[in-house]
Amino acid sequence: MNETYHVGSYWGPRKETPEACALRLGAFLTGLRDVDPSFTQWFQTGRSRKAALTRPIGLEPAELERLVRRGKDRVVEEIGFRVDGWNGVEDDHDASGFLVTCGSHAPRVSNACAVTLPSRGPNANRVVTAQVLAGLLRAAAVAWEPAWGIATSQAHRKLLDERGVRGAPRVGWVTYLEVHRGVVPPLPAPVRIENVEGRGALITLTPERFTVANPEHMALAERVGELLAGAGLMQPVSP
Template sequence: MDETYYLGAYWGARKESAKECAARTEVLFASLASVDPSFARWFQLGKSRKEGLKRSIEPRSQDLEKIISRGRDKVVEELGFRFSGWNGAPDDRDASAFDVTCGGYSARVSNFWLFDLPVQGPSADRVLTGSILAGLLRATAVAWEPDWGVVLSHSHRDLVEPHRVPRAPYIGWVTYLARHRGTVPPLPAPVHIEPVENKGTLIILTPERFTVSNPEHVSLAERVRGLLERGGLLEP
């Protein structure tokens, strides 16, 4: 079975209006086409593929605000807004989708942006590389200013979850840590470190596809996690 991957960016309570969330989404969408052409168009979810393809998401702030406003929690306002979409790829295994909760200011929930990434096909062949995923996480970090973010396989997450400190960042194929967490220390080769404006740091473990079937990859991730933990960068 193919190893499947996702991108997640997470931040704590941050009260933002639908307009403010729309402005951040517009910034993200404006940069996605330059990351990969499969991220150039997005659609709202429908009851069927045919219906969804009729519901194109226009990447303009005023249009996004209308969509986001419809996703407000009707009972508890402090839970923020929830909305989602997909890129309309003809093959579901080669499709990407997103899910977001934003504007929440309750300690009971976390704000997040998630990308489900393609599994198999021409888009997957392009996207599932260290450079493209670094670009995708960079764009997400610039737009949403999360506390941390990660590109991680579900298999790797399941492997490390039993030993993870609750609510602490995962260390994955590509990891983003906000600047306020501290300075990233020197890390072993082939790990590559990139600044994200003045907001934080990207950590790319390997340019090749990270897989849990490769013990060297898993060992490298654990070694980097240990160094960052000792440096105080992985506090919950």
């Protein structure tokens, strides 16, 4: 099975101004530059690849604020702002993108930062690793201050969504949990726990590529989920 992978960070209602969202977006994109070379440049999406390549996303606060303001819902103010980008890689299978919803304070619209990852090619070979996925979640944690985040395969994510509680964290290949949830208990080898600037913890299940086809990986994810739930760290973000 050729599994594809996804990174997502999530937080509850948080009313923020376009200026505040722009500052967070700038911090996120700046942080991504240190994660992988394919994340150093982003473009606004357009009707065609050629059109998108003429619209690079700069990191100047004023430009980012204009970008955020253009993503404002024109009907429901509480929904906040949506911003997306593409890294300009010609081969769709080897390209990455991001989609952010921020500033939402509507009860039914979650704030989130999602990154789509390459499925095959030179970038995919570098990006779909425990180290890079942890770097992506770290950059999101520092910039967006989410309640939790996950990096795992789409197949695993689908299984988790089918069994999980709406709004509650899930355990993936790499998981982020904010510090306010509590202390991460001791976890079995080869799980690695890293502190993220006092904001929360990154939990990496295995240094090798996680896949649902590996029963040991699935058993480890299940066991870690049980331990985290037992420590009270897996409650839903909001009622």
